[in-house]
Amino acid sequence: MFYNKGMDAISRLKLLSDQMSLEPAEEHCSARFPNPKPDSRSDQLFVHPAQMPGGRQILLLKTLLTSACERDCFYCPFRAGRDFRRATFKPQEFANLFVGLARSRAAEGIFLSSGVAGGGVRTQDQLLDTADILRHKLGFRGYIHLKIMPGAQKAQVERAMQLADRVSVNLEAPNTERLARLAPHKVFLEELLTPLRWVEEIRRSTPPSKAWNGRWPSTVTQFVAGGADESDLELLTTTSWLNKNVSLKRAYFSAFHPIPDTPLENKAAVDPLREHRLYQASFLLRDYGFDLEELPFTSAGNLPLPSDPKLAWAQINLAEKPLEINKAERRELLRIPGIGMKGVESILVARRQSKLRDLSALKKLGILADRAAPFLLLDGRRASYQMSLL
Ligand code: SF4
Numbered sequence: 234m235f236y237n238k239g240m241d242a243i244s245r246l247k248l249l250s251d252q253m254s255l256e257p258a259e260e261h262c263s264a265r266f267p268n269p270k271p272d273s274r275s276d277q278l279f280v281h282p283a284q285m286p287g288g289r290q291i292l293l294l295k296t297l298l299t300s301a302c303e304r305d306c307f308y309c310p311f312r313a314g315r316d317f318r319r320a321t322f323k324p325q326e327f328a329n330l331f332v333g334l335a336r337s338r339a340a341e342g343i344f345l346s347s348g349v350a351g352g353g354v355r356t357q358d359q360l361l362d363t364a365d366i367l368r369h370k371l372g373f374r375g376y377i378h379l380k381i382m383p384g385a386q387k388a389q390v391e392r393a394m395q396l397a398d399r400v401s402v403n404l405e406a407p408n409t410e411r412l413a414r415l416a417p418h419k420v421f422l423e424e425l426l427t428p429l430r431w432v433e434e435i436r437r438s439t440p441p442s443k444a445w446n447g448r449w450p451s452t453v454t455q456f457v458a459g460g461a462d463e464s465d466l467e468l469l470t471t472t473s474w475l476n477k478n479v480s481l482k483r484a485y486f487s488a489f490h491p492i493p494d495t496p497l498e499n500k501a502a503v504d505p506l507r508e509h510r511l512y513q514a515s516f517l518l519r520d521y522g523f524d525l526e527e528l529p530f531t532s533a534g535n536l537p538l539p540s541d542p543k544l545a546w547a548q549i550n551l552a553e554k555p556l557e558i559n560k561a562e563r564r565e566l567l568r569i570p571g572i573g574m575k576g577v578e579s580i581l582v583a584r585r586q587s588k589l590r591d592l593s594a595l596k597k598l599g600i601l602a603d604r605a606a607p608f609l610l611l612d613g614r615r616a617s618y619q620m621s622l623l
Pocket residue numbers: 302303304305306309310311312313347348349416
C-alpha cells in the first residue's frame with residue numbers, strides 16, 4: 234500500500250498506536266508500572282499500563298491494523314478523504330511484529346481495532362485473521378481485545394468471541410437519530426446494536442468451552458459524549474438498557490473534542506467533567522442498584538456538573554432520613570456517599586463483631602467517613618454528634 238511508503242514496520246506501528254492512543258479501552262492504572270520503560274523497539278509506542286478484569290495489570294498496546302477508512306464519520310480523525318499520514322498492516326506481518334514485542338515483554342496484551350477498508354466484513358476478516366495467527370500459529374496466550382466492525386456478520390462475531398478476552402462495538406451515539414448527526418453512514422440498529430445482541434445470544438446459547446480459554450469475552454462499548462448534542466439521559470438510558478440486555482461490562486464515554494479538517498471542527502469541545510459525571514452515573518446504574526429515574530437529571534436531561542450524582546441523590550433523600558449504619562441493608566449502605574462496594578463488605582463484616590459507634594471506626598475500614606457522615610446514624614446518633622466528640 235502506498236500509505237506505508239518509507240515506513241518500516243515499527244514506524245508504522247508507532248504511527249498507528251499513536252493514532253489510537255485516545256480511544257478508551259481497559260482501565261488505565263500505574264500501580265505496577267509507575268514509570269514504564271519500554272525497550273528500544275517499543276520506544277514511543279503507546280503501550281498503556283492497564284488493569285484487567287480480576288485486577289491483574291499488564292502493558293497493553295492499543296493500535297489499529299490500518300488507519301485507512303472508507304467511511305466519513307463527522308468526528309473522526311480517520312475519516313475518508315482527510316489528509317494525514319496513514320499506515321496499514323497485513324495480518325501475518327502484524328502478528329509477527331506483535332508477538333516479538335510480547336516475547337520481549339514490551340507489550341503483554343493488545344487492543345486491536347481498524348479503519349473500515351473494503352467493507353465491514355472484509356475488515357473484520359483481517360482482524361480475525363490477525364487474532365487467529367496470534368493464538369493458533371504463534372501461541373500467544375495473553376490478553377486480546379478485538380473490535381467488532383460495523384456490518385460484521387454473526388459468524389464473524391462468534392469467531393471473535395472464540396479468540397478474544399474482550400470484544401467491543403462502539404455505538405458512538407445513544408440512538409438512531411443522534412448517530413445520524415455523527416456518522417450518517419453507520420446504521421445504528423443493524424450495524425451496531427445487532428452485533429452486541431449477537432454477542433449476548435452466543436454467550437447464552439453456546440458453551441464457553443468454544444472460547445480459546447473456556448470463558449466468553451466481556452463486552453464494552455464507547456460513546457462520543459456531547460458529539461450529537463444528546464443529553465446525559467439519552468446516553469444513560471441506552472447504557473442501562475445495554476447493562477440489562479446484553480450484559481455490558483462497561484460503557485466508555487469520550488468527551489467530544491473537535492478534530493481539524495472534519496465537519497465538526499468548529500463545534501465546541503465538551504467539558505471533560507461531563508465525561509466524569511457520566512462514568513459516576515453509569516457505575517451507580519451498574520454496581521450500586523440505582524435506577525435511571527433516581528439519578529438527579531436537570532430538566533434538560535443532564536447530570537449537574539458541580540456535584541457527584543450519588544452525593545446529589547443522598548442530599549435529597551438521606552440528609553433528613555439518615556441510615557443507621559449498624560442496621561442498614563447492603564443495598565442501602567451502597568447509597569451512602571463515601572462508601573464503596575468494598576466498604577460495604579467491610580461494614581457488614583465489622584458490625585457482626587461489634588457495633589460501629591464513631592467515625593474513626595469507619596475510617597479504619599477505609600470508608601470516606603467525613604463524606605458519609607451527614608447521611609448516617611452511628612448507634613442511633615447523628616454522626617456530627619460523634620464528630621464533636623473526636
Ligand atoms: S468507521 Fe471508524 S475509523 Fe472510519 S471514519 Fe468512522 S469512526 Fe472513523
